[in-house]
Amino acid sequence: MSRDLHADIGEILLTEEAIRAKVIELGARIAADYAGRNLTLVSVLKGSLPFMADLMRAIDIPVRIDLMEVSSYGGASTESSGLVRILKDLSASIADEDVLIVEDIIDTGLTLNYLIRYLRGKNPASLRICTLLDKPARRLVEIPVDYTGFVIPDSFVVGYGLDFGELYRNLRYVGVLKPEAYAPDATG
Amino acid sequence: MTPAFAHASEAEMSRILDFYAVRWEYEPDTFPILWNTDGDVVESFSPDFYLPDLDLYLEMTTLRQKLVRKKNRKLRRLRELYPNVEIKLFYARDFRALMLKYGRLALIDGLSGTSGQVAAPYQAAAAADEAIAAGLASARSGPGSEPGTGLGLAPAAAPRRRRTGATTASTEGTAIHR
Numbered sequence: 001m002s003r004d005l006h007a008d009i010g011e012i013l014l015t016e017e018a019i020r021a022k023v024i025e026l027g028a029r030i031a032a033d034y035a036g037r038n039l040t041l042v043s044v045l046k047g048s049l050p051f052m053a054d055l056m057r058a059i060d061i062p063v064r065i066d067l068m069e070v071s072s073y074g075g076a077s078t079e080s081s082g083l084v085r086i087l088k089d090l091s092a093s094i095a096d097e098d099v100l101i102v103e104d105i106i107d108t109g110l111t112l113n114y115l116i117r118y119l120r121g122k123n124p125a126s127l128r129i130c131t132l133l134d135k136p137a138r139r140l141v142e143i144p145v146d147y148t149g150f151v152i153p154d155s156f157v158v159g160y161g162l163d164f165g166e167l168y169r170n171l172r173y174v175g176v177l178k179p180e181a182y183a184p185d186a187t188g
Numbered sequence: 189m190t191p192a193f194a195h196a197s198e199a200e201m202s203r204i205l206d207f208y209a210v211r212w213e214y215e216p217d218t219f220p221i222l223w224n225t226d227g228d229v230v231e232s233f234s235p236d237f238y239l240p241d242l243d244l245y246l247e248m249t250t251l252r253q254k255l256v257r258k259k260n261r262k263l264r265r266l267r268e269l270y271p272n273v274e275i276k277l278f279y280a281r282d283f284r285a286l287m288l289k290y291g292r293l294a295l296i297d298g299l300s301g302t303s304g305q306v307a308a309p310y311q312a313a314a315a316a317d318e319a320i321a322a323g324l325a326s327a328r329s330g331p332g333s334e335p336g337t338g339l340g341l342a343p344a345a346a347p348r349r350r351r352t353g354a355t356t357a358s359t360e361g362t363a364i365h366r
Contacts, residue, residue: 073207074290084208108286110208117209138285140276141210141242156288165291182288 005168009175013157014150016172019132022149023051026130027058030100030147035061038125040097044115045069045088046169047104050161051132055102064097066090070111084114090122099124100147104161105133109141116143133157133174156182191215197248197283198236200292205239213238217245219273221265233262235275245275248283256280 030039039059043052045067056065069088099119106112112129119127130147137154152174158164159171164182191214193199198214205212215234222231235245247263249256256279263277278286 072290073204074292082203082207107289110204110210113210114208138282140246154285156285 005171008168008178008181009158009171010178011155011176012173013152013155013176014160014174019149019160019172019174020054022132023054024058026147026149027055027060030055030130031059031061034059034063034098034100037098038064038096040064040066040094040099040124041102042066042068042090042094042099042119043102044104044111047161047163048102048132050169051104052102055130064092066092066094068115070115072111084111086118093122094119095123096125098126099128101127101129103129103131105135105152105157106131106143106145107135107138109139109143112143113141132160133162194236195248197278200287201237201246201248201278201283204286204290205237210239211241212246213240219266219270221262221269231262233266243274245273246278247275248278249280 039061041052041056041059041063043049043065046069052065052067056063067088068086068090071085071087073084101112101115101119103112106129116127116129128146129143131145132149134145134148134151135154136151155176156164157174158168158177159174161169162174163169164177168177190202193202193214202212202214215236216238218232218234220229220232222229224230235247237246237248238244239246247259249259259277263275266273266275
């Protein structure tokens with residue numbers, strides 16, 4: 001019998017409708033701010049995939065997209081080196097482009113801090129940040145965010161790209177995971 | 189050289205910072221926060237980490253509630269006396285959330301609620317994490333006290349560099365000004 005992912009959600013924090021409305025609002029702001037410029041959206045896999053897909057369609061100006069993936073601390077693929085690695089780099093140059101990093105969530109800011117330093121080395125004309133979710137309570141590295149969808153409380157959230165153990169990304173909403181869902185004996 | 193961390197959570201934090209290429213120093217500075225009437229320092233505070241690129245101190249508290257209260261008091265004092273010093277406090281709940289985010293599930297129970305040392309329990313927890321991670325990969329392949337009397341209200345001395353961590357050269361015993 002297949003597992004009911006919805007049953008693991010204690011509370012729906014952001015409904016599908018609320019997310020859709022916010023994405024449209026963000027897209028309109030970005031389109032206005034970048035009119036007449038060379039905008040490239042850089043999405044960070046895997047979590048920001050749904051947000052990127054929706055946001056790019058809400059930006060009604062010419063826009064390029066590119067994708068990056070970086071290893072995460074604690075991931076099996078990164079244990080050997082102990083250092084963050086670029087698992088997928090940009091496929092095209094961003095030199096002299098206006099780059100907007102599209103993130104699903106910013107909490108500690110550690111990954112984003114690394115990415116910003118990395119992308120600055122590629123000499124974009126500008127580099128700004130758009131995140132669907134901001135969890136400031138967890139911030140370690142203060143990073144100015146230019147476009148924020150929702151400031152959320154200090155809860156472990158999944159859905160709309162956000163995962164726990166690679167699950168829940170396909171939920172259409174953002175929900176708070178029940179503690180029992182991430183107990184060690186619940187992972188098998 | 190890796191410093192002798194006082195707590196397993198500090199060792200784990202150092203690895204996280206290393207992973208994301210954030211330079212750190214371990215307990216490099218000691219801030220006097222209380223003086224007696226003779227001007228002698230009777231209490232000081234040494235934040236666990238200093239992150240030079242961010243000009244930020246980081247203090248980890250995964251200790252018992254009584255000790256957390258003491259640390260909160262020291263932190264308030266430090267902020268009063270050194271308003272330009274940026275410091276963030278990482279409580280047990282913050283660390284638990286970080287471990288959850290990174291899938292270090294066994295460390296959640298192994299590191300909090302005690303004054304745990306970097307010893308066998310940590311190693312056991314780390315090994316358990318690896319086992320859990322392996323299981324996940326497999327399963328998911330388909331889908332305070334108040335010392336002294338008489339309070340001095342103004343800092344009598346600049347924070348003193350005590351010890352430096354792995355990534356920056358030590359200047360032991362040298363007074364510094366930030």
